Amino acid sequence: MFSGRPHRVSHPSHPSNKRIFMASIHWINERILRSHWNQAVLDLVQHLGPQNVFVGVLESGSWDNSKGALQELDAQLAQLNVAHSIILEDTTHEDEISRVPSPGEAGWIWTPREKKELRRIPYLANLRNKVMQETFKDTDQHFDKVLWLNDVMFTTEDVVTLLSANAGEYAAACSLDFSKPPRYYDTFALRDISGARALTQTWPYFLSHTFRHALISNKPVPIQSCWNGMVAINAEPFYASTPLRFRGIPDQLAELHLEASECCLVHADNPLSTAKGVFLTPNARVGYDAEAYSAVNSFISWSAPSQRIKGIWKL
Template sequence: MASSARIFIASIHWNDEEVLRSHWNNAVLDLVRALGPDRVFLSIYESGSYDNTKGAIRELDADLEDLDVPRKVVLSDVTHEDDIQAPDAEKGEGWIDTDEGERELRRIPYLARLRNQSLQPLEELARVGVVFDSVLFLNDVVFTPGDVLELLDTNGGDYAAACSLDFSNPPSYYDTFALRDSHGNGHVTHSWPYFRSSTSRRAMKVLAPVPVSSCWNGMVAMPALPFYEHLRFRGISDSLAQSHLEGSECCLIHADNPLALHRETFLNPRVRVGYHGSAYDAVHPVTKWLSPWQIFKGLWANRVLRWMTTDAFKEWRVRSRVRRWEESDGYGESLEPGEFCLINEMHVLKPWGWAHA
């Protein structure tokens, strides 16, 4: 990536005070210094946390002011409980009828709305002629500026999207909901080398950028152009979700990304982040990340599970529900391009987080 490239950094937060104070705030300040305050814009959207996430972000905001960093920081007082307690008349799009006889707020459209809120300044700045080359999405993860620079330079900067690999309980990776291999399959194993697709697996074995259909996994870099052409986060339609299907907004964004038609989406295994300090340290040992025993064990576990398991039934179940939904309108106008993102689950928002329904 060119040294003059301009980066729009977007991040959403909920109840993550601990990692903000222990790692994230300082990492963001170091990142801004590394990239240059005049080359970045930071958009932070916090949504009704129950801890003191707001206080941690206010402290970061003051430090960003000292560095004269362009930014927009939104601290919302609207909690999950407030959103869930909406009047019945407002329980339309984004709500679903569950088997418990309740009309409940769907988690994924809710998260998509928050992520789109974090992108609002991108559109506002474009109206006054301020544009960016890349969008960097940062989860509440432990990272270093070097991690971000490596991510931005994935495949020489030529990609539809580039993602890190995230860990909460190593050696298992974390974000199974969004990651799909080059054939659209989910993982075979939670630990290295993860994938069913030989294309993805071969790249992972040599720690090269891994072609995937979708990823998120802590940090994501994407060219800004599709967002100027109105690419946004979304959930699947409520009517499709009613058949007990769900897909991550962080997977569907890749299904909708027009750049994915002629550029690869990559997971960069050299960029590994953690949801706490010990996880980050575990995947950045003094010696090599993977020991000879981990490599041997991982290869054989992956091989055996590929031989002995299949995703065919899961894929058939999803595909049959999608086909019924597509045919239900009678006009053939219903279409879901992110079918590879879908799983047999239903997620609803709860005051403390979310739950399966």
């Protein structure tokens, strides 16, 4: 099993009675599914306990063999008696953007090209909600956390570190994701506690001294929103009488050239965000390939002093 993480003095633990809904959407991800992701999910399931998890995956019209890779995962989860749903759709994103929308259909706007075009964010929000529908199929199943996984390299230790952030007390907790280290990847969703975007994609990211101190100490960093490759969300709001859902901003605002990530809006809509907080977990770092993962997990303390001085000088 791949691991680019140094040994920790204390290994995080996860309560055996907590139930986790694992969710993911995939498109043209065969390579990482076969090389890493499928096995990482199986390792995680076995650690958490097959009876404690549900795996919900949606694949949407890939033109590689992502379907074949996920069919293999389907069979392996069945062998472990893991409750799961793997949805394989033939409709591609190209099919969706090429079709003619019905009159008044939400998620479509007139663009400067003088065409009515599909908005990406509501499209993704609908896919995420379709995966989340599996949560409510069986009223006897009650989950404590919803764990969303991108097409990233991760280990069981990364996930348990994330789930254990702030002693498990949070509205949501996110990892840090990297494609080309030292630059972090998810600039769209990450906002600090004041709602500000990061100043840089490298150290120190945000101007806040509190943010930097928590990052150096590998302590959970209070923020306003994030996704960053891997996010754990308290499941309670998804069971409310008006359940939490993913969404985009109204089409009328989008036509004014405004946009917001469904990964930001879910935190803004979550009633627990104010009460329990949203946290960035600096000791849970994921990568979009093996090189990126190894680079950001080759150390325990966050950022060498020389990098800190150089990064602050840039500001």
